[in-house]
Amino acid sequence: MSDHDYTPSSKVGKWFNDRLPLLTLANHLTDYPTPKNLNYWWTFGGILTFCLITQIVTGLTLAMHYIAHADMAFESVEHIMRDVNYGWLIRYIHANGASMFFLAVYIHIFRSLFYGSYKSPREIIWIIGIIIYLLMMAAAFMGYVLPWGQMSFWGATVITNLFSAIPLVGEGIVTWLWGGYSVDNPTLTRFFTLHYLIPFLILGLVVLHIWALHVPGNNNPVGIDIKKPSKDTVPFHPYIVIKDGFALLMFMIVFAFFVFYSPNILGHADNYIEANPMVTPAHIVPEWYLLPFYAILRSVPDKLLGVVAMLSAILILAVLPWLDTSKIRSAVFRPLYKQFYWILVADVLILGYMGAMPAEGLYLLIARVATAYYFLHFLVILPVLGFKEKTIPVPLSITESVLGGSPNLATARNNESFDKSK
């Protein structure tokens, strides 16, 4: 990187930069050499940054009008929807923004799984990412409680009750979480506090995530190490900026359709009924983005083991860099892994669907099979595949791969159906 060579042209700039090298940082960010073959699956990092900032800005505005009190929360949300200027817009952006955030993060994670972005030397980036994902789930769950509707209340009751599965101290922990003997006002106020705090923790982790990324540089669809800067790279600005911008705008169009034309389709109707501890809804379901884990939780007959399975399903991702024994990063050159990858995608979608269905009969059976396969994929298939799989020869450079300079690459290109971005 050319960071060290950078000197501001103006005297003032130089004076300032010697004391706080912000200009060097800005220069590093604009010049940052990026692989020129990144496809659109790589634009979701930028989209996620946009999502986080959108959630923080709309969230701050909502917090100015929201009242975190069991007797007034529901009413204050209606006040925002009716009487605050453009309050309906801000709230719908925030509520649908959570879904958009998860949509983007799932694409981001599955992109990483396909191209092996979690492998050496990017393990720390990946683990920070998993922590961000966990915090996102916590923030989203607590945010869903704040409107104090029926699903808020009963969702909070179900999820906090999971902690009671812990032997000996479980009940005590639940009481401590609630701040009482049931989900009530103390629970609401602490959830509001934490919901306000977590996004800023995420923001800090995002800085670390990007910092850690800028050490080895981006992975790329070919999955090979490249020289930086070289003819395989382009400067971040303007090439990647404009491409990310284009993808972001496409994303915003989808986002806008939800906000303006079906703002409530992703939520549950019961959450427009004020929380009532005396009436339990017929089906308690979490938001769509938590459904796969909910399905895993329910597919285990034992409560404690169910909780363990659910948590393991997420935490197993943190050790993924060591479970995947293959030295080849990109699935483009791993014909078998590529197939197992798509089976995993289907498996997670099936789990999501089963999470929304009642846990009985055929649904439960399918959920159990899908849960078993989920763990099988990470614990058996991936470690074994690294030793058994016959991979396709990997090109030496991106330019070679793009231009098809050698016979090797012709094969590579033919197998590259996933990342063709035309």
Next chain:
Amino acid sequence: MKNLTKLFYILGFFFLTTAYSFSAEKVDYLKTDWSFKGLFGKFDRGSLQRGYQVYTEVCAACHSMKYLSYRNLGEKGGPEFSEAETKAIAASFEVLDGPNADGEMFTRPAKLSDKFVMPYENVKAAQAANGGAYPPDMSVLVKARGGGVDYIYSLLQGYEDAPSGMTLDDGVHYNKYMYGNKIKMSAPLSDGIIEYGDGTEATVEQMSKDVTTFLMWAAEPHLEARHQMGFKAIIYLIILTVLVYFSMKKIWSRVESEV
């Protein structure tokens, strides 16, 4: 680009199936043309005004609407009663105010800024008067039911004699669209139960449609503004996307790589 479109199709499908699976009861509701659906959907002003009449003369006897104020009836995008009409509507209700300088509570005619007067003092009183069932607040009722407007519209017309073999307790009625088919509310509408000010014939179907339209507005008072802004926002985003797309092509033409 092809992949992006494919992606959006997959996600669209996934969202739709998920959303569909959330609506637990899969009943075929009665269908009607709602003027407020679609990209340019707007409320039918006449229907909203008639719907208010149905609400206030029929539903309001038991159902509160505690998040609405009388001023809302005159606001843009709603029934849009004139200011004089809205004030007259408000003044026809008595509200409790106070305490005054002597420390006494007193009643006065409602003003535009007052919330809709509630039929019962509290939930317990409402339950006591309705055989233990609480008539739900109607402010956001449409959004609080899985089937939305179609459900409410159908429910109002769904009263039938119970099928043979089904025994109903005293004060319980059969409704083919109600969850579990048993409802404590007796059929609220019958032909000619009210007389519309604008001369429209007050059939059960007409009243159901009008009052459901009114409830939709009550739950989403800014629906028209939302649709209008949404259209402008999306057109703006599409134009900007096209411009950025061509800029991107131009910039990337400098390197021998494709975007």
